[in-house]
Amino acid sequence: MRWYVLRVQSNKEMRVQRALKQRVEMENLHDIVGRIEVPVEQVKRVRGNKQSVHKRKLYPGYVFMEMESSEDGRAPEKAWFMIKETSGVGDFIGTEGIPTPMRDTDVAKMLLEAERPEEAPTIKVEFDKGDQIKIREGAFENFEGVVDSIDAERGIVKVIVSIFGRSTPLDIEYWQIEKI
Numbered sequence: 001m002r003w004y005v006l007r008v009q010s011n012k013e014m015r016v017q018r019a020l021k022q023r024v025e026m027e028n029l030h031d032i033v034g035r036i037e038v039p040v041e042q043v044k045r046v047r048g049n050k051q052s053v054h055k056r057k058l059y060p061g062y063v064f065m066e067m068e069s070s071e072d073g074r075a076p077e078k079a080w081f082m083i084k085e086t087s088g089v090g091d092f093i094g095t096e097g098i099p100t101p102m103r104d105t106d107v108a109k110m111l112l113e114a115e116r117p118e119e120a121p122t123i124k125v126e127f128d129k130g131d132q133i134k135i136r137e138g139a140f141e142n143f144e145g146v147v148d149s150i151d152a153e154r155g156i157v158k159v160i161v162s163i164f165g166r167s168t169p170l171d172i173e174y175w176q177i178e179k180i
Contacts, residue, residue: 001034002101003110004075006063006083007090013038016063016088023082032079034066039114044155045175058113064102073098127157132180135159140170144180 008016017038024033039058044051065083070076074097075083083089092099102110127133131147145161148169155174160167 001066001068003107004065004067004099004101005093006065007093008061008063009088009090010061012088013057013060013063016086019086019088020063020065020083023086027078027082029079029082032068032076033082036066037064037110037114039064039110041113059110064110064114069099069101075099127174127177127179133157133159133177134180135161135170135172135176136178137176138172140172145170150174 006016017036020033020036024030024036040055041058042053043056044053067079068076074080075092094100127147127150129147129149133145133147135141135143135145140161143161143163145159148158148160150157156171157174157177159170159172159177161170162168
C-alpha cells in the first residue's frame with residue numbers, strides 16, 4: 001500500500017476521517033484501504049491566568065490515506081466510489097484523475113507527527129528575539145518595544161520599551177503583544 005493525500009473541506013478533516021473509517025468497516029475494504037490519518041499537535045494557550053489546550057491540525061484541508069492502487073495508478077473502483085460519496089471529500093492530489101503517491105520521506109515525516117504520543121502541549125509564540133512589537137493590551141497598551149527574551153513554558157515575553165526616555169524591561173504575556 002502507498003500513501004496518498006486527499007483534499008477535504010476545511011475544518012471537516014476529523015469528520016471525514018471518521019466517516020471514511022466507518023465506511024471502510026461497513027464495506028469491508030481493509031484489503032484496499034489501510035490507515036487514514038489527520039496529524040494534529042496540542043497547543044497550549046494562556047490568556048490571563050487561564051490555560052487551555054487545543055488540538056491544531058498540522059495540514060488543514062488534507063487527510064492522508066494508505067491505499068492500494070490499481071495497475072494503471074488509479075484508485076480501485078470500489079474505494080474510489082466509497083471515497084467520492086463521503087461528504088466533505090474533494091479529490092486526491094495528482095494529475096488527470098490519477099492520485100500521486102507521497103514520497104517515502106514525506107510519509108515518514110507525516111507518520112512521525114501523526115503517531116506522536118500525547119505529549120505536553122507547547123505554547124506557540126510567533127516572536128523572536130529582536131522583533132519589533134506593539135503592546136495590544138494591559139497597562140502599557142500602544143507602547144512599542146523590542147523582544148528581549150521568550151519564556152515559552154510560561155508564555156511570557158520580556159520586552160524592552162522606552163518609558164520617559166529610559167529603556168525599561170517588561171514581562172508581558174505573549175498574547176498581549178503583536179508584531180509590527
